[in-house]
Amino acid sequence: MSTYVVGDIQGCYQEFQSLLDEIGFVPATDHLWIAGDLINRGPDNLETVNFIRQLPNCRIVLGNHDLHFLAVALTDRIPSRSDTFQDLLQAPAVTEIVDWFRHQPLVIYSEEFDVLVVHAGIPHNWTIPQSLDYAKEVETALQNENYLQYLTNMYGNEPDRYSEQLVGPDRWRTITNYLTRLRFCDESGKMEFDSKTDIAPSGFAPWFDFPRADDSRILFGHWAAIKGQTSSDQFVGLDTGCVWGGSLTALRLNDNKLFSVPALSSR
Numbered sequence: 001m002s003t004y005v006v007g008d009i010q011g012c013y014q015e016f017q018s019l020l021d022e023i024g025f026v027p028a029t030d031h032l033w034i035a036g037d038l039i040n041r042g043p044d045n046l047e048t049v050n051f052i053r054q055l056p057n058c059r060i061v062l063g064n065h066d067l068h069f070l071a072v073a074l075t076d077r078i079p080s081r082s083d084t085f086q087d088l089l090q091a092p093a094v095t096e097i098v099d100w101f102r103h104q105p106l107v108i109y110s111e112e113f114d115v116l117v118v119h120a121g122i123p124h125n126w127t128i129p130q131s132l133d134y135a136k137e138v139e140t141a142l143q144n145e146n147y148l149q150y151l152t153n154m155y156g157n158e159p160d161r162y163s164e165q166l167v168g169p170d171r172w173r174t175i176t177n178y179l180t181r182l183r184f185c186d187e188s189g190k191m192e193f194d195s196k197t198d199i200a201p202s203g204f205a206p207w208f209d210f211p212r213a214d215d216s217r218i219l220f221g222h223w224a225a226i227k228g229q230t231s232s233d234q235f236v237g238l239d240t241g242c243v244w245g246g247s248l249t250a251l252r253l254n255d256n257k258l259f260s261v262p263a264l265s266s267r
Contacts, residue, residue, distance in 0.1 A: 007240060010040055011042025036063025067151075106118070221237070238250070240260060
């Protein structure tokens, strides 16, 4: 039995199947974790979600594109021109798909491997237990009867740093932004959202460049521009830009071996 963590699939179903063939994935015994952004920008979102939902040993964390799909499906949020999840919105089982996404976590932690999986990042001034607690707050907001309050207030860049004084939608939005959108921050934990390349803006650095109090490994996606490269083996980037013509990557936790398959095309 092996455990694999896969980066951003984003509806690239054919490459996803090629990657599973490459690693010799056995659904009945192997475990698969996915670091968010299962959907959007790629062509085969419904096929991707239907396949993942029927896997017996699969866990996912939510990414910003997954949350955006929920907001479009459940609120009056208008899709952007680059969104490609119309196949999900028009699926006969869209209600079940939406409910399934809504009940997924934002963070996975494994004691066996001492590994945390998140879509974007964990600020350096959060411990692993704090990260799990904060993620749980958002998960609860998304899963309870007031989930529309969360989704309608999810968008925005403010507040740009966490404070224990934050409450309600501002608190949920800030936690969500760390877990699903973070790339650069400063020493105080202030987030910077304009830069998506691998070049840090003045006064900021990649979130994984700051010293941490814990040494648990953090596996993440979201940041295709860094091509999986980080400053330390403690941090493993798994978004290698499949949807942009790069590759789709998986890490086998049992022996830390990386596997990749090339994208069929750039979308």
